[in-house]
Amino acid sequence: MMTASSPLLQIEQLKTYYPIKKGVFSRTVGHVKAVDDVSLCIYEGETLGLVGESGCGKSSFGRSIVRLEDPYEGRIWFDNEDITSRKQKELKRVRTRLQIIFQDPYASLNPRQRVADILAEPYIAHKLVPRSEVQVRVNRLLDMVGLPKAYKNRYPHEFSGGQRQRIGIARAIAFEPKLIVCDEPVSALDVSIQAQILNLLADLQQELNLTYLFIAHGIGAVKYISTRVAVMYLGKIVEIGDKDELFRSPKHPYTQILLQAYPKPDPTLRGDKRIVIQGDVPSPAHPPAGCRFHTRCPYVQAVCRSEEPALGPDAHAVACHYPLA
Amino acid sequence: MFIDPNTPVEMLEMRKELLGLNDPVILQYFKWLLNLLQGQLGYSFSSYAPVTTIIGERLGPTLLLASASLIFGLLIAIPVGILSAVKQNTKFDYIMTGLSFIGTSIPQFFLGLGLIYICAVQFKLFPTGGMMTLGGPGDFWDRLRHMVLPVFVLGIVIAGKKVRYVRAGMLDVLKMDYLRTANSKGLHPFHVINKHALRNALIPIITVVAMEIPLLLGGSILIEQIFQWPGIGQLTIQSILSRDYPILMGLNLVAALIVLSTNLLTDLLYAAADPRIQYT
Numbered sequence: 001m002m003t004a005s006s007p008l009l010q011i012e013q014l015k016t017y018y019p020i021k022k023g024v025f026s027r028t029v030g031h032v033k034a035v036d037d038v039s040l041c042i043y044e045g046e047t048l049g050l051v052g053e054s055g056c057g058k059s060s061f062g063r064s065i066v067r068l069e070d071p072y073e074g075r076i077w078f079d080n081e082d083i084t085s086r087k088q089k090e091l092k093r094v095r096t097r098l099q100i101i102f103q104d105p106y107a108s109l110n111p112r113q114r115v116a117d118i119l120a121e122p123y124i125a126h127k128l129v130p131r132s133e134v135q136v137r138v139n140r141l142l143d144m145v146g147l148p149k150a151y152k153n154r155y156p157h158e159f160s161g162g163q164r165q166r167i168g169i170a171r172a173i174a175f176e177p178k179l180i181v182c183d184e185p186v187s188a189l190d191v192s193i194q195a196q197i198l199n200l201l202a203d204l205q206q207e208l209n210l211t212y213l214f215i216a217h218g219i220g221a222v223k224y225i226s227t228r229v230a231v232m233y234l235g236k237i238v239e240i241g242d243k244d245e246l247f248r249s250p251k252h253p254y255t256q257i258l259l260q261a262y263p264k265p266d267p268t269l270r271g272d273k274r275i276v277i278q279g280d281v282p283s284p285a286h287p288p289a290g291c292r293f294h295t296r297c298p299y300v301q302a303v304c305r306s307e308e309p310a311l312g313p314d315a316h317a318v319a320c321h322y323p324l325a
Numbered sequence: 326m327f328i329d330p331n332t333p334v335e336m337l338e339m340r341k342e343l344l345g346l347n348d349p350v351i352l353q354y355f356k357w358l359l360n361l362l363q364g365q366l367g368y369s370f371s372s373y374a375p376v377t378t379i380i381g382e383r384l385g386p387t388l389l390l391a392s393a394s395l396i397f398g399l400l401i402a403i404p405v406g407i408l409s410a411v412k413q414n415t416k417f418d419y420i421m422t423g424l425s426f427i428g429t430s431i432p433q434f435f436l437g438l439g440l441i442y443i444c445a446v447q448f449k450l451f452p453t454g455g456m457m458t459l460g461g462p463g464d465f466w467d468r469l470r471h472m473v474l475p476v477f478v479l480g481i482v483i484a485g486k487k488v489r490y491v492r493a494g495m496l497d498v499l500k501m502d503y504l505r506t507a508n509s510k511g512l513h514p515f516h517v518i519n520k521h522a523l524r525n526a527l528i529p530i531i532t533v534v535a536m537e538i539p540l541l542l543g544g545s546i547l548i549e550q551i552f553q554w555p556g557i558g559q560l561t562i563q564s565i566l567s568r569d570y571p572i573l574m575g576l577n578l579v580a581a582l583i584v585l586s587t588n589l590l591t592d593l594l595y596a597a598a599d600p601r602i603q604y605t
Contacts, residue, residue: 021414026414063505066509068505068508068509088508088514089513089514091511092511092513093511094511095509095510095511096511099509100509102502102505102506104502107501107502107503108502108503108505108506109503109506110503110506110507110521110525111503111525111601112524112525112599112600112601114600121507121510121512122510122511125510125511125512125513125516126511155600155601157601168506171506171510172509
């Protein structure tokens, strides 16, 4: 659902680097380039899936957007506001509209707080709801994510993984935000629970008119929930496009390999020949020159080693010198 | 033991019978226990005053010194430890870690004597020892002046040791995902550090602080001697030198009670610090 309207979130050449420090005086000797020059837009009402293997910078990207990491360079426009260099205090107002759901529901909830306190805290901190109404709101949140109100006074350790993730989701939708970054929300859960949480996210999206940036390394979850998909490799977006089109005809060799690596539930398709990817992911501290994928690409040419391909402006864009037909 | 060798044997026997030294040990123990329950710990060999009175007089000053030092030490250790952890690997962190290393390793008697020489003898800022000026007003300010140096010496060592524990405990918690959650809620950074981080780091901090209390009483033996502080530390030394066994037994009892009650206090504080811990 691509509209001509201005994007809800616009990322311009975002770079998130982590300094590498060495020696007695901890001089910065280099950077881990977790996110390296990423530009993309997210439009209202859509779900942009972001896939890539572990360590490619997906989570750093997600956290940089909600400013839980400080970007090194670039611009983040959210809701027509430049939030790139806002201080944490100034971000308070933005946090009601821009939220994040974390990957590990076991570690992301304060073990000393009751569920009611975890959910009440945003209301109390932002002072947007009168004190007397806070508990009413908390009850409503629990209702929305399908947890019984009777569980209000329990501590996080008394819940299962799926229930904890429901608490995490309830926390994120406290102020009915516009955009939620879902940072691998289901990868820590059992497969049977994953579907429940994905359905909950889909229902909430309809109900509250939410926009998602859905980060995952499981192709299945992304295929289920996304409207558009972006593929990330070593800190860069290598391909972005409409979900169906990208899954049907991937243009980047990496996307093709990634999609093929995903185990298919249909046993009759098992015989299909697959391209097996070679080697390991290069270090993000010293990414290879030229195209970052050239060290592992089965179709590598001379130009790939020297010149870095750019991501085009098209709806289905690819950063490759020799895109697949 | 302390008897004139010329005393006739009959008189010795009479005295032994009177003191109950011929009873079986078990019986003697229960007699002692019965006396203890009535608040009787016998009489000092050297001053013939009741042991309970002597210890009672000395306990107050020691508790005052120990608690003041503990509070002073923690008032430094907790904020510095937290800041050191929050600003990990910055100049502030390095300086504070270095200072805490010095604070931990400096011998108390050395620091005490050094401070007496500099602050009391050279600059006459504080008295060299005692709890109040003899023949002076003995009011609050006078006592406070006397407390400054011993409290500083005991407190600085506590601070040195505890800064490292607070810092390490906070560093553990600061890595936790739920702090990122707290930040994403848009809470004030102070609220995040105080409510979400510090409260979760409290348990190990309570443990090491409580372990410090019995050690503090041991440490006060030296400090009370150096600063002529009339507490049980000084009494211990005097009693050992004069072989005053009734007082030493009483002091051992007090030490045991302090250790036990600190352990109880620790367990109660655990429950207060962590709502998941409940004693039923």
